Every structure is written in C-alpha cells, then in structure tokens.
Amino acid sequence: MSLRSNEHQWGSVSKFLHWVIALAILGNGTFGLLMDLASSPMQKVNWLALHKSIGLTVLALVLLRILWRWGDRRPRDEPAPRWQQLAAHVVHGVLYVLILAIPLSGWWYNSVTGKPLQWFKLFNLPPLGAKSDALRHFAHGVHEYLFWLLVLVLLAHVGAALKHHVFDNDNVLRRMLPFGRLRKPLPEGDRR
Amino acid sequence: MKRLAIPLLALALPGIAAATDYIVQPASSTLGFSNTFQGESFDGHFGQWTAAISYDPANLAASKFDVEVTLASVKTGDSDRDSALPGKDFFDTAKFPTAHFATTGFRRQGDQVIAGGNLTLRGVTRPVSLDVAFKPQAGGAVLDVAGTVKRLDFGVGSGDYADTSVIGADVKIKAHLQLVAQ
Numbered sequence: 001m002s003l004r005s006n007e008h009q010w011g012s013v014s015k016f017l018h019w020v021i022a023l024a025i026l027g028n029g030t031f032g033l034l035m036d037l038a039s040s041p042m043q044k045v046n047w048l049a050l051h052k053s054i055g056l057t058v059l060a061l062v063l064l065r066i067l068w069r070w071g072d073r074r075p076r077d078e079p080a081p082r083w084q085q086l087a088a089h090v091v092h093g094v095l096y097v098l099i100l101a102i103p104l105s106g107w108w109y110n111s112v113t114g115k116p117l118q119w120f121k122l123f124n125l126p127p128l129g130a131k132s133d134a135l136r137h138f139a140h141g142v143h144e145y146l147f148w149l150l151v152l153v154l155l156a157h158v159g160a161a162l163k164h165h166v167f168d169n170d171n172v173l174r175r176m177l178p179f180g181r182l183r184k185p186l187p188e189g190d191r192r
Numbered sequence: 193m194k195r196l197a198i199p200l201l202a203l204a205l206p207g208i209a210a211a212t213d214y215i216v217q218p219a220s221s222t223l224g225f226s227n228t229f230q231g232e233s234f235d236g237h238f239g240q241w242t243a244a245i246s247y248d249p250a251n252l253a254a255s256k257f258d259v260e261v262t263l264a265s266v267k268t269g270d271s272d273r274d275s276a277l278p279g280k281d282f283f284d285t286a287k288f289p290t291a292h293f294a295t296t297g298f299r300r301q302g303d304q305v306i307a308g309g310n311l312t313l314r315g316v317t318r319p320v321s322l323d324v325a326f327k328p329q330a331g332g333a334v335l336d337v338a339g340t341v342k343r344l345d346f347g348v349g350s351g352d353y354a355d356t357s358v359i360g361a362d363v364k365i366k367a368h369l370q371l372v373a374q
Contacts, residue, residue: 115230118230118232
C-alpha cells in the first residue's frame with residue numbers, strides 16, 4: 001500500500017487521516033455531550049481541557065488532510081449513477097466544512113467565555129474573539145448543533161458506504177478501509 | 193546652648209520617636225495578586241481591606257505594616273472563578289472571613305528594603321517577605337510592596353484544586369498604596 005492514492009484506492013496517508021479524524025470527532029463529540037457527568041468542578045475543568053486539546057488536534061489533522069488532498073490525486077469515482085456520484089461529492093464537501101467548523105466553533109465558544117485555551121498543558125492559543133457573556137449561550141449552541149448536523153450528514157455518508165459495500169459489492173468502502181483489498185473490477189461490459 | 197539643643201534633639205529623635213503614620217487613600221490604592229490558570233496568568237483584586245502604615249525609611253525599626261483583607265471581596269475578571277474563590281476549597285470565607293498580615297521587622301538587602309512579617313490566611317500563619325518601594329511625595333508617599341506566597345502553604349485550593357499544573361503554585365502579591373501623612 002503506497003502513501004499516495006492511486007486511480008482505484010486511497011493511499012495510506014488519506015486512509016490514516018480519514019479514520020483517525022473520524023474516531024477522534026465521534027469520541028470527542030460524545031465526550032463533549034457527557035461533560036455534565038463530571039463529579040466535581042475541577043474534574044469538569046480537566047475534562048473540558050482534554051476535550052479542547054483533542055478538538056485542537058482534530059483541527060490540525062483536518063488542515064493537514066486538506067493540504068495532503070491538494071497535493072495528492074483522488075481515486076476515480078466508482079461506477080454509479082451520476083446523481084449518486086454528485087450527491088457523494090456534495091456530502092463530502094459538507095463533511096469537510098463541518099469538521100473544520102466544529103473545532104473552530106469550539107475555539108470561538110471558548111474565546112467568548114474568556115477561558116484559557118491550552119493544548120495538553122503544553123502551550124496556549126490566543127482567543128478567536130472577544131469575551132462576551134451575551135454570546136456565551138449562542139456560541140455553545142452553535143458548537144453543539146454543528147455536531148448534531150454532522151451526525152445527520154454522517155448517516156448519509158455511512159449509509160451510502162455500507163449500501164455500496166453490502167448491496168452493490170463494489171470498492172467504494174474497500175478503497176478507504178485500512179487493510180482493505182479491492183474486489184476485482186468488473187469487466188467493462190458488466191458495468192451498470 | 194538652647195539654640196543647639198533643639199537640632200540635637202531632632203537628630204536624636206529618629207532613634208526614639210515613632211515613624212510617620214499614614215492614611216491610605218482607598219480610591220487610588222490597590223491590593224491584589226496574580227497567578228496562572230491553565231497556563232494563562234490572571235489578576236485578582238480585593239475591594240475591601242484596611243492597612244495601618246507607619247514608615248520611616250531612616251528608622252525601619254519603628255516602621256510597621258498591619259493589613260487586614262476581607263477575602264470575600266475578591267474579583268478576578270471571571271465570574272466562575274469569583275464564585276469559587278470564597279468557597280470551602282479556596283478561601284473558605286464562611287470560616288475565615290479575613291486574611292491578616294503584620295510586619296515583624298524590616299531589613300535592607302543592598303538598596304532593597306524587605307518587610308518580614310506573618311500572613312494569616314485560612315487559619316494558617318506563615319512568615320512572608322515583601323519587597324518595599326517607598327517614594328515620599330508632598331504630604332505623603334507612594335508605597336509599593338510585592339512578594340510571593342505558595343498557595344498550598346495556606347491550603348488555598350485544596351483537594352482536586354491542589355493540582356499546580358492547572359492552578360499555579362506561586363501567587364504573586366502586589367499592593368500599591370497612595371499614602372497621606374497623618
């Protein structure tokens with residue numbers, strides 16, 4: 001498996017970034033929703049600090065992923081009706097926007113609350129905006145509902161990938177799986 | 193002889209007489225501290241405190257500072273922090289409403305005057321040293337003092353809050369006093 005993508009399969013860098021970001025966002029999103037389970041104010045402070053550190057890591061990985069994608073080629077679209085290919089690209093575009101917007105909105109929310117932003121106790125980052133008690137509730141809502149929107153869009157993304165894998169028996173999912181082996185391409189004439 | 197006696201008496205006086213007593217001008221004076229939280233420094237101030245200042249740079253032995261701080265009057269620019277600080281884990285103002293500092297002696301280290309004294313905070317009394325900068329002015333003086341205390345020496349931020357990687361261990365104390373001679 002090569003680092004770069006080829007005509008049929010995503011390269012290992014793209015695969016790695018795809019799955020690490022997916023796990024980190026879902027894990028950190030769930031973690032974020034469970035913050036109120038903290039048993040003490042200080043535990044919540046520490047949980048939030050961890051949530052923010054993971055979120056900043058996601059942001060860095062997403063930027064890296066976009067940069068890498070710029071320089072790397074994409075595998076060709078798998079055979080499918082044109083509308084499905086278009087829908088897939090739109091969903092991918094929305095996902096990119098959301099995985100950038102969610103950590104950024106968290107950073108902005110943190111700025112609005114006036115709290116420090118520290119990455120794993122190693123260094124601090126500046127606020128993205130002024131402290132504002134009036135915006136606090138709104139900024140939190142933006143951060144949380146963007147995540148729910150992501151979950152919704154993910155249903156389409158994951159649903160489509162599974163549909164291709166299970167019902168169409170094609171390589172749409174396989175070409176992104178960490179150790180996935182491609183199915184032999186169908187002969188030209190058999191393509192739907 | 194009578195003419196000489198008065199200047200001689202004046203020369204001898206500093207050894208016996210008390211240092212000048214000063215009244216603090218609260219509107220132009222501040223008493224506060226700074227520390228770090230998650231790698232970011234923050235400043236705190238107390239709104240209510242009193243200070244009895246007797247000071248004479250030429251007669252440190254007769255000088256004295258006595259300061260009492262109402263701990264619940266703390267403000268740090270963050271409402272979460274301001275509501276936590278008077279609580280049981282920090283100042284515990286329900287049990288210990290005030291902090292008290294009284295000098296026990298002054299000394300010189302080169303050009304720097306250092307005030308030694310005892311700080312009582314949260315029921316714990318410990319020696320604390322403060323750097324003193326005293327500038328006489330018409331009718332009074334400006335007094336700046338600065339020092340460092342370890343918050344855990346006084347049990348400020350106990351339990352979970354003892355983690356100094358989140359809340360800094362060393363708290364810098366700073367006071368700026370505008371004084372009018374009594």
